[in-house]
Amino acid sequence: xxxxxxxxxxxxxxxxxxxxxxxxxxxxxxxxxxxxxxxxxxxxxxxxxxxxxxxxxxxxxxxxxxxxxxxxxxxxxxxxxxxxxxxxxxxxxxxxxxxxxxxxxxxxxxxxxxxxxxxxxxxxxxxxxxxxxxxxxxxxxxxxxxxxxxxxxxxxxxxxxxxxxxxxxxxxxxxxxxxxxxxxxxxxxxxxxxxxxxxxxxxxxxxxxxxxxxxxxxxxxxxxxxxxxxxxxxxxxxxxxxxxxxxxxxxxxxxxxxxxxxxxxxxxxxxxxxxxxxxxxxxxxxxxxxxxxxxxxxxxxxxxxxxxxxxxxxxxxxxxxxxxxxxxxxxxxxxxxxxxxxxxxxxxxxxxxxxxxxxxxxxxxxxxxxxxxxxxxxxxxxxxxxxxxxxxxxxxxxxxxxxxxxxxxxxxxxxxxxxxx
Numbered sequence: 274x275x276x277x278x279x280x281x282x283x284x285x286x287x288x289x290x291x292x293x294x295x296x297x298x299x300x301x302x303x304x305x306x307x308x309x310x311x312x313x314x315x316x317x318x319x320x321x322x323x324x325x326x327x328x329x330x331x332x333x334x335x336x337x338x339x340x341x342x343x344x345x346x347x348x349x350x351x352x353x354x355x356x357x358x359x360x361x362x363x364x365x366x367x368x369x370x371x372x373x374x375x376x377x378x379x380x381x382x383x384x385x386x387x388x389x390x391x392x393x394x395x396x397x398x399x400x401x402x403x404x405x406x407x408x409x410x411x412x413x414x415x416x417x418x419x420x421x422x423x424x425x426x427x428x429x430x431x432x433x434x435x436x437x438x439x440x441x442x443x444x445x446x447x448x449x450x451x452x453x454x455x456x457x458x459x460x461x462x463x464x465x466x467x468x469x470x471x472x473x474x475x476x477x478x479x480x481x482x483x484x485x486x487x488x489x490x491x492x493x494x495x496x497x498x499x500x501x502x503x504x505x506x507x508x509x510x511x512x513x514x515x516x517x518x519x520x521x522x523x524x525x526x527x528x529x530x531x532x533x534x535x536x537x538x539x540x541x542x543x544x545x546x547x548x549x550x551x552x553x554x555x556x557x558x559x560x561x562x563x564x565x566x567x568x569x570x571x572x573x574x575x576x577x578x579x580x581x582x583x584x585x586x587x588x589x590x591x592x593x594x595x596x597x598x599x600x601x602x603x604x605x606x607x608x609x610x611x612x613x614x615x616x617x618x619x620x621x622x623x624x625x626x627x628x629x630x631x632x633x634x635x636x637x638x639x640x641x642x643x644x645x646x647x648x649x650x651x652x653x654x655x656x657x658x659x660x661x662x663x664x665x666x667x668x669x670x671x672x673x674x675x676x677x678x679x680x681x682x683x684x685x686x687x688x689x690x691x692x693x694x
Contacts, residue, residue, distance in 0.1 A: 308373070321347070335536060339422065339616060339648040340366050340656055342357055342650065343370045344371045345375070348656040349371050350402055350527050361421045368402075368424055369416065369422070370650060371421060374428050381403065386472070394434055410483075418501060423485045425481070428463075428492045429473045430492045437460060440658050442468055444461050444505050445508075461495075464515075465510060465524075470526050477530060481535050491539075493539050499553060520564055526566065537565055538569060541569065559609065566614070569615075569650065570617055572599070573620040574590065574595070589627055591620070591636045592635075595619070595636075598617070599640065629660070631659055
């Protein structure tokens with residue numbers, strides 16, 4: 274585990290700079306550089322005085338063992354990010370996964386990507402409340418000073434803002450050619466559309482230029498609603514299966530990002546480790562596992578139905594769920610050249626009985642350790658974490674969790690019901 278302590282004066286100065294520019298609004302509880310081709314083809318964009326056009330900053334090296342927390346967009350923009358940085362300083366946590374583009378299509382900061390500016394994804398107004406460049410630089414400088422690894426989470430296909438602004442990129446209904454809508458009344462982007470992935474790639478390039486050390490893609494799939502098979506038309510499929518489409522798009526994305534020299538990782542459904550089909554969403558383990566540097570299955574026990582792995586109540590048996598899921602992942606990756614390393618997402622939220630706390634979170638961690646997987650990332654949709662499940666930094670190299678009494682067993686606030694992703 275790398276050291277993450279630097280001179281206190283530097284960190285204090287950076288934190289003060291960040292706080293000075295913090296927004297005052299209270300957010301709701303829930304929730305790269307532009308490509309050379311597009312930049313050269315477009316007219317020059319006038320940059321504000323507080324510009325992100327500057328020499329590329331040094332990146333935080335990828336930890337050998339990564340232990341992270343998810344930071345939603347509102348947490349990053351508000352004051353909670355400082356609490357989470359402090360958690361990382363005091364505990365085994367050494368990485369933060371920060372929403373650069375969330376599942377509404379909103380960006381974290383004002384962007385130089387032409388399409389983002391065109392559709393208003395980075396607007397500094399009202400509900401969107403983009404983070405200023407000055408504050409973003411202070412945030413990333415603070416993380417770098419403490420060797421906290423910054424990961425840019427970019428949601429790809431679930432982007433209702435872009436789907437509404439560019440309906441030609443949206444999934445279409447067979448009946449009338451209009452955008453298909455999910456159960457919440459939102460359109461989805463069509464994974465076949467090349468422009469969807471190019472937009473995500475431009476945002477990724479920009480994020481790395483700003484100082485993010487890794488690009489993590491989420492929603493690299495088709496919608497998980499069975500009715501889409503009979504309701505939607507995919508004119509660009511050209512005989513390809515959904516799993517083939519996702520594989521090809523991931524491969525092209527990864528090839529484009531290679532010159533940046535940073536890991537490209539993907540979030541996938543937890544069930545992909547065990548289900549041998551693509552589940553209708555285009556995610557089949559053997560088809561995507563060699564198309565990323567790391568694969569992050571969302572192995573949340575609450576998302577497994579009764580009887581999964583012959584477990585009557587999966588949510589009440591987190592160790593058994595993770596143990597089975599990771600054993601299947603390791604088995605299926607064997608013999609695949611270039612198979613990605615696995616870093617599981619673990620559940621740190623309550624969805625049904627029992628209420629998740631120290632015992633349940635540490636049980637998931639232990640299942641990973643027992644399968645030789647030391648890295649993990651915790652998911653809580655509101656970025657509120659069970660601090661008692663985390664070990665202090667000085668004991669982070671040990672495989673088994675320390676006694677939870679070493680850190681007060683407390684959460685920042687009770688988490689709301691989690692949303693499936």
